[in-house]
Amino acid sequence: MDNMTLIVLLLILMGVAYQLGLTRSRAIARNTTGRMNSRPGYYGWLVALWCGLPALLVFILWTLLEPSVIRSVVLNQLPPEMADLTAQQADSLMRRLNDIASGYGVAGDPAAYEVAAAETLSRLRSIGELAKIAVMASLALAGLFLARGRIHADMRARNHVEKVINVGLLLCSGVAILTTVGIVFSMFGEAMRFFSFVPPTDFFFGTNWNPRFSSTGGNAYGDFGLLPLLWGTLMVSIIALLVAVPLGLMTAIFMAEYAPGWLRSFAKPVIEVLAGIPTIVYGVFALMVVGPFFSDLGALVGIQVRSTSALTAGFVMGVMIIPFVSSLSDDIITQVPQSLRDGSLGLGATKSETIRQVVLPAALPGIVGAFLLAASRAIGETMIVVLAAGNSPILHANPFEAVSTVTVTIVNQLTGDTDFASPQSLVAFALGLTLFVITLGLNVVALYIVRKYREQYD
Amino acid sequence: MKMVDPDVMVRRDDDRQSQRAASQGVKMSARDVKVFYGDNEAIKGIDLDIMENEVIAFIGPSGCGKSTFLRTLNRMNDTIENCRIEGKVTLDGEDIYDPSLDVVLLRAKVGMVFQKPNPFPKSIYDNIAYGPRLHGLAKRKYDLDEIVESSLRKAGLWEEVKDRLDRPGTGLSGGQQQRLCIARAIAVSPEVILMDEPCSALDPIATAKIEELIDELTESYTIAIVTHSMQQAARVSHRTAYFHLGELVEVNDTETVFTNPEHELTEAYITGRFG
Structure with missing residues (x-):
């Protein structure tokens, strides 16, 4: 049986x-x-x-x-x-x-x-x-x-059954938490194995990224410097935020304060659709449309712009995270009590003065939380950068050149014919752990800020 | 059979009579004012004059339109979607619903204090300085300091907050917050102050302070106050207007309204038969 x-x-x-x-x-x-x-x-x-x-x-x-x-x-x-x-x-x-x-x-x-x-x-x-x-x-x-x-x-059959249900619910939530803990531990273990090949100082402070493939032989492992990748990630994310934050925030202000009901009920879901588009579609869009466009635009004004560059990837990623910024900020702006707006209008402020000087300062902590959540989303994004960032792990500050990011490198190190015991593969775990710690930190800070804000008005 | 103690009511009656005799000009007047929310007619044709330097109280059961009427006096209803206003409201003879009139300037002349204290999430100083800055009332920092101090003094809050002007206004107690809001309204030197149940969220001691303050403010301002408390209306106002289901039933000297009302609805309300 x-x-x-x-x-x-x-x-x-x-x-x-x-x-x-x-x-x-x-x-x-x-x-x-x-x-x-x-x-x-x-x-x-x-x-x-x-x-x-x-x-x-x-x-x-x-x-x-x-x-x-x-x-x-x-x-x-x-x-x-x-x-x-x-x-x-x-x-x-x-x-x-x-x-x-x-x-x-x-x-x-x-x-x-x-x-x-x-x-x-x-x-x-x-x-x-x-x-x-x-x-x-x-x-x-x-x-x-x-x-x-x-x-x-x-x-007391009801009470007994109730207790069993409680325990059942507790176990279910435990599974999610244990899974997270398990992932962290397994990544941590593998990352430790990587650090037995390459000293942590070389990894965290190295400025060269050149992991020779193990098939090239010898005991030389190449360079595993994290900084070029981290810098690439940062550059792409910053460009993405430069696109998403102003657009998203203005959208949110329009939606929350100016848009009439019918427009709001129509436009809000449409904007949120942006978040639902598969990232590979964004990646293709970046590679085939946005990249060449920027390249031509650059040629027009006399700047050399690579079609796969930090700018291309960052711009498209920025479009992708607009709904994160706009939707969250919109909710938070709507939550600012009407009494504050009335107070300001009652003193003879115009609508935009009221928004700039009363509504936005009141909503600021929540809006910052929304920015941070969007940023952590940008840092972890993979598909767009794989296709559109150009995969060139070199430390430079030119957004018109190709870069590589942490996520792209993880993909590169684990695809193809790899030996999972070699530092060339194990480095993916160290990279993943680094990324996890960064996004976790951002999320914790964001949630803390958002929660602190909520306490104020509920 | 009257609910209100006449002693309380006529406490400062002599002063009031003399004050009002001094200035009997009409400050604001409403003629056949109707307010619609969508198809629902919330106010059904109200005629009312508000005299200079008087305190007029609007009383009536919930939903009678007293707050709505108050908000038509500085066009706060403009912010509500579907709200439509008919009739004529004048301030010093000028139609405030005239399209050529700047609503921003109107609200600087007709200030408002709300039911719930609503200090901005800024420092106490910035709360008061907000209006003067918007309207450019102070040319130098020194002038602004002057305005902030005198407004807080008039609102009876200066002694309590002078050492912590840079602390957030939201950190004050409820009563202090409401006086802060009154000081904020005073700071733009309005001519009329509208108060929408300013004490309904406050405890009796804070309420007493606000009422005292209203009494002092009548020297320089015209005040219209909506209140649910008939005792409060009796204590602070010179005249009282009774609203019922969107109509103005009776308006008269406060003493007359509370001791010898003309209309039976008014009498029913002030004796507590409904409300």
Whole structure:
């Protein structure tokens, strides 16, 4: 019986338990004069949970622990001359035993001790399977009948079920948090491995980026200087913000203060569509349309502009993040209490004076929060820069030249034929971690500012 | 059978009579004013004169249009979408709804204090200096300092805040904030001050201070005040106007309105039969 069938059977049993609890509680309700503590459905749920949850818990633990238990038993049975295997040797031996036990066979004749161990392995497996089913079935049935027997009029079934729901919700939110923590830890581990090849000072303060591919041989790893990439990221992001902040903020002011209702209800969703366009589409647009346009424009005024440059990528990215700035700022400007506007207008201020001197200062913390969120979005953006920034990891300050960013480099280092144990690949984790820390920092600051602002007017 | 203690009402009656005798000119006047929100007629033709240097109180049950009428006097209703105004309102004989009139200048002459204290998120100094700066009332920093100090003094707030003018106005207590808003309105030297339930968010002590302040302000300003508290109307106003369902039912000397109302609706309201 495979695990899927087991789970399905357990679910069916839980359904039965629900019905049993339901009918039982109804019967009790008929025979008691007072009110039942809870409605019948809750008793049904309680019985079903008692039936299903302990068995499920055993199932999970068993599935997790069984392989390692079996492995240690099998390895202990090996003849004494095989006693001191290294972990790697043990792993490959277990693979061989698995193949023998499953009847798949191995290359060459298996040794006598291997055949014996494989037999133990398959015997233990079938015993384990049976034992698992037996334990689960008895737990499920015991839970079912115990819970059903305990049903009485005063039992607080609602409260118990409520508690289980609470725990369930807690576990769900825990998954998201644990995933984040897990990602950080795994990146951290890999990044540490990278730093065993390249000293952190060379990485964080190096000004050259030239990671020779491992196939070129030798022990020379090349240069892994972060600064050109970080500078490229910064330059592209700053250009993006220079585009998005004024446009987005003006849009927000227009939407919140001037636009009549019908225009607002039509234009706001249209602007937000900008955020929904896949970034690869933006990238293609940048590469095919915006880049050549800037190049021609530059030729017209006598500046040499590469068609894939920091300017191209930054401009298109700026267009992409306009809705982040405008939508958030719009919400925040709308939240500024009307009483402040009235106060200013009542003193004889014009509308634009009111907006400049009262509304915007009041909304400023929230607007800064919106800028920072947009900035962290720009820093993490990949597809547009892959296509339009030109991928040239050289430290220079000319926005009309090609640059490379942290995200682009991660893509480059991990695509193609790579050896995942080499510093050329591992550097991606160090880069990713750096990026993560930067955007995390920006987000934390942004959220802090936004929250502090909210406290003021709610 | 009257709810209001006559002693409270007639406290300063003698002063008032003499003051008003001195200046009986009409400051603002409304003729057949109607206000519509969409198709709903919120105010149905009101005629009312507001005399110079008087305090006139607008009372009436919720939704009777008293606040709406107050807001027509400095065109604050302009900011509300769907709001349409008919009729004629004049300030010193000039039609304030005349298209050639600058609404910004009108609001500098007819200031407003709102129901909830609404100091700007700026320092106390900047709150007061806001209006004078907009209208260019001070040429030098020194003049501006003068205006700020005298406005705060008139609002009775100077002693409490003179050492912390650079602190945010939002950090003051509710009553102080409301006096700050009054000082802010005074700072642009208006001729008329409109007050829309200025004490409804304040405790009794802060309310008493504001009422005292209103009394002092009548020397130099004309004040129209909307209030839900009949005692307050009785204490601070010279004349009282009773509004009911968008109509002006009765306007008379405060004493007359509270002791001998002409209209039975007024009597029903001030004796607490509805409201």
